[in-house]
Amino acid sequence: MPVKPTLHFDQITHTYAGRKLLDDFSMHISGGEWFCLLGKSGVGKSTLARIGAGLLAPDAGRVRRLGGDGIGYLAQSPGDIFIGATIFEEIAFGLSSSDHGYTNVRERVKQSLRLVGLSYLSLETNPTALSGGQQQLLGLAAVLSSQPSFLILDEPTSMLDPQAQLTVLRVLRSVVELGTGILHITHSADEALWAHRVGILHQGKLAGVGRSSEVLSDTSLLDKAGAEQPELLRFRQALTHKGIHLDVPEWSVSGMYDALLAYSSASSFSERV
Ligand SMILES: Nc1ncnc2c1ncn2[C@@H]1O[C@H](COP(=O)(O)OP(=O)(O)O)[C@@H](O)[C@H]1O
Ligand SMILES: [Mg+2]
Numbered sequence: 001m002p003v004k005p006t007l008h009f010d011q012i013t014h015t016y017a018g019r020k021l022l023d024d025f026s027m028h029i030s031g032g033e034w035f036c037l038l039g040k041s042g043v044g045k046s047t048l049a050r051i052g053a054g055l056l057a058p059d060a061g062r063v064r065r066l067g068g069d070g071i072g073y074l075a076q077s078p079g080d081i082f083i084g085a086t087i088f089e090e091i092a093f094g095l096s097s098s099d100h101g102y103t104n105v106r107e108r109v110k111q112s113l114r115l116v117g118l119s120y121l122s123l124e125t126n127p128t129a130l131s132g133g134q135q136q137l138l139g140l141a142a143v144l145s146s147q148p149s150f151l152i153l154d155e156p157t158s159m160l161d162p163q164a165q166l167t168v169l170r171v172l173r174s175v176v177e178l179g180t181g182i183l184h185i186t187h188s189a190d191e192a193l194w195a196h197r198v199g200i201l202h203q204g205k206l207a208g209v210g211r212s213s214e215v216l217s218d219t220s221l222l223d224k225a226g227a228e229q230p231e232l233l234r235f236r237q238a239l240t241h242k243g244i245h246l247d248v249p250e251w252s253v254s255g256m257y258d259a260l261l262a263y264s265s266a267s268s269f270s271e272r273v
Contacts, residue, residue, distance in 0.1 A: 005031040005068025007052070007150045007181055012061035013204075014047060021047050022058065023204030029181045029197075031068060031149055034172065036184045036192035036212065038225040039201035045185045046076050048201070049154040052183060068149025068181075076154040076185075078139030079128065087113070088123035090138060094146040112141040117167045132159040140168065150181045157191060166252055169194050173250075189216050189227040193251040200225045232256055 008028040014021050021044030029035045039045050050056040052063055053073035065071060072094075075081050084090030091109045106123075113119045116137040121130075127138055136159050143151060153172075157165040173194065176182055184195060192198045193216055199209035200221055208221035215221055216230055217237070235256065236246050246259040 003067060004179075005149045005181065006066045007068075007071065007183070008064045008066070009048070009052065010061050010064060012048070012051060012058045012063070014044070014051065014056075014058045014060075016044075016047065020204055022051075022061075025061070025201075025205055027199060027206055027209070029150070029183055031181045032176060032179045033197065034176045034182045034184065034195040036186055036195035036198045037201055038186060038189065038192055038198060038227055040224075040226040041187070043201050044204065045201055046154050049073065049076075049152050049183070049185055052152045065150065070146060070148035071150045071152060072143035072146060072148035074136075074139045074143050074151070074153045074156055076158070077132075077135075079130075079132065079135040082127045082135070082139075084127060086123060087118075087121060087125045087127060087138060090127050091142045091145050094142045108145055112145040113138075115144060115171055116141045117164060133161065133164060136160060137164065137168070140171070144171070144175065148180070150183070151175070152183045152185075154185045155187070156184070157186070157188070165191070169252075170250075187225070187227065189222065189225070190230045190232065190251070192216060193230050193233060 006028050010026055012022045012025045037045060051058050053071060082090055084093055088109055091112050092105050095105060095108060109123065110119065118134065118137050118141060127135060130138060136156060140156055157168050160168065169191065172182060186192055193212055195212045197209060198212045198215040200207045202224040207224050208215050208218065213233060216233055219229060222229060232251055236248060239246055244263065246263055248259045249255050
């Protein structure tokens with residue numbers, strides 16, 4: 001079996017305008033792993049993302065990808081870096097030369113749009129005419145279309161309504177299951193629950209890193225990210241204290257609902273409440 005690809009950030013130091021944003025920062029993610037990076041505004045998350053994408057050279061340290069094929073990057077405001085004159089071009093530019101053939105490219109473009117819930121838009125639409133949320137989804141469709149081994153996503157749901165947020169998280173879950181490694185930057189602890197591991201960027205370093213449910217229940221760590229414990233996690237913990245152990249298939253309200261239904265049909269739950 002081939003070794004899993006890995007993406008390493010090795011001892012990255014970077015100073016901007018006299019402020020040391022990243023200070024000997026190291027971490028790595030593997031193929032099939034979903035890693036969320038939380039942190040307060042202005043701590044250097046986007047700077048780290050740009051360094052990971054190769055768009056910014058750090059003062060010291062380096063980024064190494066071992067194995068795999070490509071790193072896809074979604075900027076925090078993807079509209080700023082759109083290059084296509086139409087939605088079709090924006091997505092097709094990302095496809096590699098092996099995805100040749102017009103019909104094939106058109107199919108791939110449509111498939112990517114369907115994935116993010118944008119198939120109602122005409123392929124001829126100018127990306128700059130889209131709303132911020134639509135631009136964010138288009139940017140995601142464009143990075144997904146080339147099927148890179150790693151994705152670096154800078155607050156990919158920040159401009160989306162709750163329904164579209166859930167769509168994105170479900171898409172991310174499916175690409176992770178196919179072996180993609182994701183570095184997902186967010187300031188939402190609720191969203192970070194979906195990840196396998198969570199790390200907190202604080203004073204240039206990873207202040208806490210571990211399994212998402214552990215990091216996201218640690219209030220002193222969460223304070224460093226200016227975040228609060230996710231409500232769904234608190235809800236599950238409250239049930240655990242009552243002896244009800246839920247297996248949550250998805251960290252959403254509907255996922256919690258499914259978990260409760262599964263629990264009640266598998267036990268005498270309904271008699272006890
Ligand atoms: N290219 C840039 N232009 C202006 N300010 C920048 C730039 N890069 C970094 N900064 C500054 O560095 C700090 C960290 O920025 P950033 O990496 O965007 O943080 P975060 O994404 O965590 O909010 C901020 O104070 C920001 O103003
Ligand atoms: Mg940012």
